[in-house]
Amino acid sequence: MWLHRVVVLFVLAILTPSLTAFQSCGQDKQCVPYEQCNEGLMVDGKFYPDRSRTTMDEQCHYMEKCCNIQDTLSTPTLPAEATNWPCGGRHDLWYYLRPLGYKQREAKFGEFPWLVAVYGAEGYLCSGALITPLAVVTTAHCVQSVEPGKLRLVAGEWDAAVELEPQPHQERSVTESVLHPNYTQMPLAHNMAIILVDKDTPFQLTPNVQPICLPPPQMSYNYSQCYVSGWQRGDFGGSAILPKRWTLYVLPPDQCRAKLRLSFLGRRHAHNDTLLCAGGDKGDFVCGDVDMAAVPLMCPLSGHDDRFLLAGLVTRTARCDGPQLLGIYTNVKIYRQWIDLKLRERDLDIRQYMV
Known part of the structure; x- marks a missing residue:
């Protein structure tokens, strides 16, 4: 009998959240991830979790809630894994995660689930876009001088300063970097590369890790509301390292040629369709001295406001x-x-990645 009692107590200790596992934020309260707090309202048989923040919550990290200990769940309640969702879909399920000082220029968690951070031995290099569980596209300029074995990819990342996200990020090593054979730096042309991960360890598709669609070659661009999103290298080392976002529009090819010749490429520039121009409001994230290499330009799929195509990569x-x-x-x-x-x-x- 005593042995049975010991076993029961041991199992309960595993299943019950430890009172010391989380930081205290008041009497009988502790800071827990939002998904592990069972506080909320039951309306017509449906439970609506409380995502609002109070002065008690301010004692916790912005990705945590000050929760009654008796309402703390042993495991988080998360959406089921997404393995059959169509490419380019955004699943913005965590809009309530907002750090202090959050502005509209920061992306929300899971807003662009194909966004990938590319790291080298010395730290963050550039952004990229997931197109299959085994392949990421980025610019050749980003990875040309780095051996594949020294690259690592992080998908599903949001705040790179912490590991409290409601869905974990996924990290993979690189087996091969495929640069476009005609890539040149001067003049800058064919700035495209594919990064491949081991077939035995593909990225697992989850709400915050999804592929983006690739446009068919014959598709015509007529996009007035596109986005760029990615990390700024200068943000690394801060208390919050969130991907930025900005709204842009794609210019027609003839306008693109004219603007490029009038700008820094000169009147003799022989523009071809391998380059794409985007315009919009000026901002810190998209202006000159910011290192935003390979940040993806994403435009809505025709007829689908919540599905996106990868239109371009910052060159x-x-x-x-x-x-x-x-x-x-x-x-x-x-x-x-x-x-x-x-x-x-x-x-x-x-x-x-096929539409």
């Missing part, structure tokens, strides 16, 4: 000294056939 940061902002991006649709070919050569499934 050169915007010039903001003129009357209008001008950003230069690698035109992803031009490289769609090359991306398809390189993945098929490696016997990889390309269906995940």
Whole structure:
């Protein structure tokens, strides 16, 4: 009998949250992740969790809630894994996560679930976009001088300063970097690369880790509300390291050519369709001296406000000294056939990014 009692107590100790596992924020209260707090209202048989913040919550990290100990769950309540969602879908389930000083220029958790942080041995290098569980696209400029074995990819990341997100990020090592064979720095052209992870350890698709769609080669751009999102290298080392976001629009090819020739590329610039121009309001995230390498430009899929295509990758940061902002991006649709070919050569499934 005594042995049975010991076993029961041991099991209860595992299943019950420890009173010392979380920071205290008041009498019989502790700081826990939002998903582990069972406080809220029951309306018509449906439970609505309380996501509001009070003065008690301010004693906790912004990704935690000051919760009654008796309402603390042993395991978080999270959405089921998403393995069959269509590409390019945003699943903004955690809009309530807002750090102190949050502004609209920061992305929300899970807002762009294909966003990937690319790291080298010395730290963050650039952004990228997940197109399949085994492949990320970025710029050749970002990874050309780094051996694949020294690269690592982090998907599902949000606040890179902490590990309190409601869904964990995923980290993978790199097995191969495929640079476009015609990539050149001067003049800057064909700035495109594919980064591949081990077939035995693909990224697992979850609400905060999803592939983005790639545009078919024949698609015409007519997008008035697109986004760029990614991390700024200068933010690393801060107390909160969130990806920024900004709204832009894609310029028609003829306007792009004219603006490039009038700007820093000169009148003799022979523009081709491998480059894409974007304009919009000026801001810290998209202007000149900020290192935002390979930040993806994402535009809505026609007829689907909540699904996105990867239109471009930052090739050169915007010039903001003129009357209008001008950003230069690698035109992803031009490289769609090359991306398809390189993945098929490696016997990889390309269906995940197909519209």
